[in-house]
Amino acid sequence: MAHRLTIGLTGGIGSGKSAASACFERLGICVVDADVVAREVVEPNTQALADIAQHFGPAIIQPDGTLDRAQLRQLIFADPSQKAWLEALLHPIINQRLKEQLTNAQSAYVVFVSPLLLETTQHQLTDRILVIDCPPESQVARAALRDNIAPAQIEAIMATQLSRTERLARAQDVLHNHGSLDDLEVQVGKLHQRYLALSSRLD
Numbered sequence: 001m002a003h004r005l006t007i008g009l010t011g012g013i014g015s016g017k018s019a020a021s022a023c024f025e026r027l028g029i030c031v032v033d034a035d036v037v038a039r040e041v042v043e044p045n046t047q048a049l050a051d052i053a054q055h056f057g058p059a060i061i062q063p064d065g066t067l068d069r070a071q072l073r074q075l076i077f078a079d080p081s082q083k084a085w086l087e088a089l090l091h092p093i094i095n096q097r098l099k100e101q102l103t104n105a106q107s108a109y110v111v112f113v114s115p116l117l118l119e120t121t122q123h124q125l126t127d128r129i130l131v132i133d134c135p136p137e138s139q140v141a142r143a144a145l146r147d148n149i150a151p152a153q154i155e156a157i158m159a160t161q162l163s164r165t166e167r168l169a170r171a172q173d174v175l176h177n178h179g180s181l182d183d184l185e186v187q188v189g190k191l192h193q194r195y196l197a198l199s200s201r202l203d
């Protein structure tokens with residue numbers, strides 16, 4: 001196979017990216033998740049974690065050996081130059097790992113899920129953009145319930161993400177997640193048939 005069809009799945013916080021990813025996985029499709037990879041590259045005993053500790057001081061590592069994400073978030077929030085330093089360290093490592101996982105995926109096509117697919121260069125790794133969309137009120141309600149945080153905090157995160165209109169304008173395919181999870185599963189099943197047909201043309 002010359003090239004494996006790569007579907008880029010994105011959507012705002014709480015829109016249902018993980019729920020849709022699970023549907024694709026149940027159909028036997030490999031899912032590469034940018035959030036998962038971003039956590040993996042700073043797991044205990046990684047070079048990146050050692051570099052972070054050297055830069056920010058050993059207190060950034062918790063007694064159990066894991067990164068103190070809350071502290072790191074505060075440090076980079078307070079100082080854009082520190083944020084830039086961290087991104088310069090991590091982005092190349094994350095992108096390399098993402099490329100490896102996309103290359104190694106063994107299903108007919110692969111789904112690459114990322115909240116920042118369209119905001120970063122990550123969309124360049126994909127052939128088609130699939131946006132999962134739902135009304136903002138549902139996004140806030142679902143994410144607040146899932147993460148047990150205040151709706152205002154979800155809204156603050158949403159304000160940093162692409163608007164619903166901007167995101168939809170860049171979609172080739174859309175999942176409408178305003179109904180039940182069963183309804184979402186049905187929509188993913190239909191897209192799956194379309195993607196199988198598209199991927200067989202690439203063979």
Ligand code: ADP
Binds near residue numbers: 018
């Ligand atoms: P994202 O990964 O985009 O942040 P999730 O897939 O985690 O969003 O969905 C947010 C929360 O809403 C999760 O707890 C999920 O189970 C729930 N959820 C997602 N879609 C639906 C739906 N159609 N009906 C009910 N709950 C949903």
